[in-house]
Each structure stands twice: as structure tokens, then as C-alpha cells.
Amino acid sequence: MKRLVILISTFLIASCCAEKPAPDLAIVPNPVSMVGGGKGVVLKEGAEPAVKTRIDKKLAEEEYVLDTRCGKVKITAGSEAGIFRGRQTLLQIVSQVREAGAGRIPGVLIKDKPAFAYRGAHLDCCRHFFTVDEVKRYIDLIAMHKINVFHWHLTDDQGWRAEIKSYPKLTEIGSVRAETIIGHQSQKDPKYDGTPHGGFYTQEEMRDVVKYAAERYITVIPEIEMPGHACAALASYPELGCRGADYPYKVETRWGIFPEVLCAGNPETVVFLEKVLDEICDIFPSEYIHIGGDEAPRSEWEKCPKCQALMKEKGYTREAELQSYLITTVEKYLAEKGRKIIGWDEILEGGVSQSATVMSWRGAKGGIAAAKMGNDVIMTPNSHFYLDYYQTADPAGNGEPLGIGRHLPLSKCYSFDPFDQLDESEKSHIKGIQANLWAEYIATFDHIEHMALPRMAALAEVAWSNENRTSYEDFVKRIETALLPIYESRGYNYSTYAFEGIE
Numbered sequence: 001m002k003r004l005v006i007l008i009s010t011f012l013i014a015s016c017c018a019e020k021p022a023p024d025l026a027i028v029p030n031p032v033s034m035v036g037g038g039k040g041v042v043l044k045e046g047a048e049p050a051v052k053t054r055i056d057k058k059l060a061e062e063e064y065v066l067d068t069r070c071g072k073v074k075i076t077a078g079s080e081a082g083i084f085r086g087r088q089t090l091l092q093i094v095s096q097v098r099e100a101g102a103g104r105i106p107g108v109l110i111k112d113k114p115a116f117a118y119r120g121a122h123l124d125c126c127r128h129f130f131t132v133d134e135v136k137r138y139i140d141l142i143a144m145h146k147i148n149v150f151h152w153h154l155t156d157d158q159g160w161r162a163e164i165k166s167y168p169k170l171t172e173i174g175s176v177r178a179e180t181i182i183g184h185q186s187q188k189d190p191k192y193d194g195t196p197h198g199g200f201y202t203q204e205e206m207r208d209v210v211k212y213a214a215e216r217y218i219t220v221i222p223e224i225e226m227p228g229h230a231c232a233a234l235a236s237y238p239e240l241g242c243r244g245a246d247y248p249y250k251v252e253t254r255w256g257i258f259p260e261v262l263c264a265g266n267p268e269t270v271v272f273l274e275k276v277l278d279e280i281c282d283i284f285p286s287e288y289i290h291i292g293g294d295e296a297p298r299s300e301w302e303k304c305p306k307c308q309a310l311m312k313e314k315g316y317t318r319e320a321e322l323q324s325y326l327i328t329t330v331e332k333y334l335a336e337k338g339r340k341i342i343g344w345d346e347i348l349e350g351g352v353s354q355s356a357t358v359m360s361w362r363g364a365k366g367g368i369a370a371a372k373m374g375n376d377v378i379m380t381p382n383s384h385f386y387l388d389y390y391q392t393a394d395p396a397g398n399g400e401p402l403g404i405g406r407h408l409p410l411s412k413c414y415s416f417d418p419f420d421q422l423d424e425s426e427k428s429h430i431k432g433i434q435a436n437l438w439a440e441y442i443a444t445f446d447h448i449e450h451m452a453l454p455r456m457a458a459l460a461e462v463a464w465s466n467e468n469r470t471s472y473e474d475f476v477k478r479i480e481t482a483l484l485p486i487y488e489s490r491g492y493n494y495s496t497y498a499f500e501g502i503e
């Protein structure tokens with residue numbers, strides 16, 4: 001009798017979980033594998049399915065298995081982060097089942113894990129300020145795409161946004177600009193809006209954002225720009241610039257690249273950077289701190305007696321070595337605190353230590369060069385992942401809001417090959433992929449959403465799925481089925497060009 005019961009129950013389990021072809025479910029990013037089978041799970045009106053979760057240490061940290069074959073939803077993962085990623089997949093399944101008016105989640109076994117450990121999304125809160133609630137909305141938006149790093153751009157020429165208690169003028173003075181240029185920086189006769197723009201995050205608010213992100217298994221990497229993009233810092237503490245304390249530095253009101261940079265030859269600059277980073281490290285527990293390093297003209301250093309004296313003392317022959325001196329000094333300081341640096345690809349100029357991670361933004365070439373030198377790399381090429389670029393070739397004709405220029409349709413984002421031109425050993429240095437959202441021309445969070453979606457889905461699929469990507473046509477269909485119901489229910493202002501076939 002006992003044997004008969006075992007036999008019958010084994011038969012029942014086997015038949016309920018018998019493997020069938022994958023049901024017609026769409027998931028973005030595309031999972032490693034999906035097979036159908038079993039009776040699925042009843043989905044009651046207005047109620048979420050009860051989910052049984054289990055940690056299995058044999059799985060990698062973010063790896064998960066989602067099983068709906070036997071009447072219950074089960075998620076097994078290598079850690080709570082993996083459970084959270086699996087829940088994002090379940091959210092897509094539930095949304096599309098409801099959208100289709102069906103009452104049952106099909107039976108499916110999904111096995112999934114990320115291609116890249118670092119999947120980043122950046123947000124510029126300097127050119128335009130976004131509130132803590134908007135930043136959290138951005139974190140929710142990226143979390144649903146299985147992104148695990150939020151790169152928070154906190155300091156720039158047009159505004160310093162992070163409260164630093166030892167340098168209070170950074171936010172008293174540096175967080176407000178007098179007005180903002182209207183239109184494009186190439187305009188011959190620039191027009192200004194005559195309105196001050198400002199805002200900053202208190203340390204308590206930044207801690208709150210870190211916690212909010214951590215609850216979604218997202219690490220916040222703060223960026224403190226040096227030695228360029230420093231006009232707001234210099235307006236606050238002019239003694240840190242090559243032109244000295246009497247020079248009327250101002251928080252910039254235009255967009256662009258400005259010659260005013262931190263004085264590399266002034267020892268107070270290093271004191272300033274270290275004290276700022278002390279407080280930043282206190283707020284942000286991330287292993288990596290982004291130290292900027294991009295677009296720092298050296299014309300002021302060429303003329304500055306302090307910078308020239310330091311070059312002589314160190315035996316430098318090129319001003320680029322001053323940049324390298326500042327970056328490596330800061331890198332050593334952060335290393336004592338157990339932190340590592342990431343910098344934009346300009347940090348390669350003048351020499352960079354092997355332990356620095358290079359963020360390749362001027363196309364992929366900086367990243368390729370860095371990987372060949374043995375440095376770790378995050379690929380965020382403007383050619384494929386600058387989400388402030390226009391989404392169609394005819395922005396005016398297609399009613400796109402005014403933007404910074406250039407053209408980056410969804411299909412181009414999707415086509416990125418992270419390993420192009422790299423051999424096997426070099427490939428191992430590509431640690432991640434990131435999309436950047438600069439906000440010179442993006443004054444509202446509504447516009448941020450329009451630029452981010454659906455291109456964030458392409459970032460997600462390159463960074464999570466990479467070799468498991470499908471055709472572009474299939475990808476667009478999967479976005480429509482799996483993501484649009486969620487975008488709609490959350491009220492995201494996503495763009496529709498790609499769904500209308502407009503590039």
C-alpha cells in the first residue's frame with residue numbers, strides 16, 4: 001500500500017513537472033533558459049501569488065531559479081539579491097498574465113544569472129537637481145531592469161549637491177547657480193532664463209537613498225569630480241583654484257568644459273579632497289568611489305606657479321602627470337580606507353595605477369586600451385549608452401524634447417558588443433556595462449523617464465543577458481509584452497518611437 005502511494009505521488013509530481021516547450025512568456029532581460037511544463041499557478045484577481053523562497057549557496061549570488069510548474073511560485077537563489085532579481089522576473093510574468101486577462105501563470109522553469117557583475121545606471125543631479133523622491137523613483141526604475149549599481153553624479157560645474165560638513169560653503173554657495181542657459185551651447189547669442197537653480201542632499205538624505213537602494217540590492221557609487229568640472233567647488237572655495245582666492249569663480253550657468261580646475265600644486269587641494277572623501281566614505285559604504293577625472297583642461301596648470309613648482313619638484317615633463325599625481329594620491333588615500341577608485345577614461349592619460357577601474361565613455365576605445373593594460377573596465381560608451389542623446393534621426397519632426405544632440409536609437413543600444421577587439425584574457429577585465437543620463441537638457445523627471453525608457457531595457461539586456469540576447473525585433477516585442485504593462489501601471493513616461501518603428 002505504502003509503495004503504491006509513493007508510486008502514485010511520484011507519477012503525479014513527474015507529470016505535473018514534465019518538461020514541455022517554453023510557454024509564450026516574454027522576459028527582459030532574456031533569461032539563460034526557460035522551459036515549460038506542469039499546471040502553473042492560479043492567479044487570483046487583486047491578489048499577488050504567494051511566493052516560496054529558498055537560498056541555495058551552490059548558486060551564484062544573483063543567480064536564481066523560478067519555478068511555477070507545480071501550483072506554487074518558487075524562487076531559489078544564491079542570496080537575497082538573487083531572490084530580488086527573480087521577483088522582478090515574476091513581476092513581468094504576473095503583469096503580462098493580467099494584461100492578457102488570463103487567470104493562471106503558465107508552468108515554467110526559468111534558470112537565470114547575470115552576464116556581468118556590474119550593471120550600472122548613472123544620473124546627473126548637478127546640471128538639474130532631482131529630489132530625493134525622484135532619485136528613489138529612478139532607483140525603482142532601474143531595479144525592475146535588474147540593474148545593481150546606481151552611479152550618482154553629485155558634483156559638477158553647475159552645482160555641488162552633496163552636503164559636506166567640513167566645507168559648508170560647498171552647498172551654501174556651490175549648490176546654487178544664478179540662472180541657466182536656454183537652448184544649445186553652440187548658440188552664438190546665448191539666452192538665459194534669469195532664474196536661480198539649486199538644491200542639495202543633506203547627509204541624512206544621502207544615507208536614506210543608500211538604504212533605499214540597498215533594500216533593492218543596488219549599490220550607490222557616488223561621484224566626486226576632480227580636478228575638472230569644479231567651478232561650483234571653486235566658487236565656494238576660490239583659494240583651491242590656480243587663479244587664487246581673489247578670482248571671482250562662479251557656479252557655471254552654461255554647459256561645457258571650463259578651464260577652471262582645482263590647483264594641483266596647492267597642498268590644500270589634497271587636504272580638501274581627502275576631507276570631502278572622508279565624509280563621502282562615511283555616507284556611502286560602496287567598495288568603489290568615482291573620482292571623475294574627465295574633461296579637465298590643463299591650460300591653468302601651465303600658467304600656475306604652484307603647479308609648475310610641483311612639476312619641477314616631482315620631475316614631471318607633462319601637465320598630464322599632475323592629473324595622474326592627484327588621482328593616484330586620492331587613490332592611495334581611499335585604499336587606506338579599503339576603497340577603490342573608478343574614473344572616466346581620461347585617467348589613463350599621464351599614467352594610472354593597475355588597481356584603478358576605468359569607465360570608458362569616449363566610445364569603447366579607452367576601455368579596450370585599459371583592458372589591454374590589465375585595468376578593470378566599465379563600458380559606458382557614448383556611442384551606445386548615453387541616454388541623453390536623441391532617440392530618432394529627426395528629433396524636431398518626431399516631437400522629441402530639446403536635447404544635447406547626437407542620435408542613439410534603441411537598436412543601437414541593443415547592438416553593443418562589450419568584448420569587441422578583446423582576446424580571452426582581456427575580456428575578463430570588462431567588469432560591467434553602464435548607461436549614463438546627463439541632465440544639461442533634462443530639467444524634469446518626466447523627461448528623464450522619457451530618455452531612460454525603453455533604452456534602459458537595452459542596457460539591462462546587454463549587461464544581464466549579453467550572449468543570450470535575441471534578435472532586435474524579438475527584443476522590442478518582449479519589451480511590449482513584458483515591460484510596457486509595468487511602465488503603464490507605474491505611470492512611467494516612456495518613449496514610444498521604437499514601438500512605432502521610428503529610429
Ligand code: ACM
Nearest residue numbers: 294295344361438
Ligand atoms: C563625460 O561624459 N564627460 C564623462
Ligand code: ZN
Nearest residue numbers: 242263304307
Ligand atoms: Zn595651480
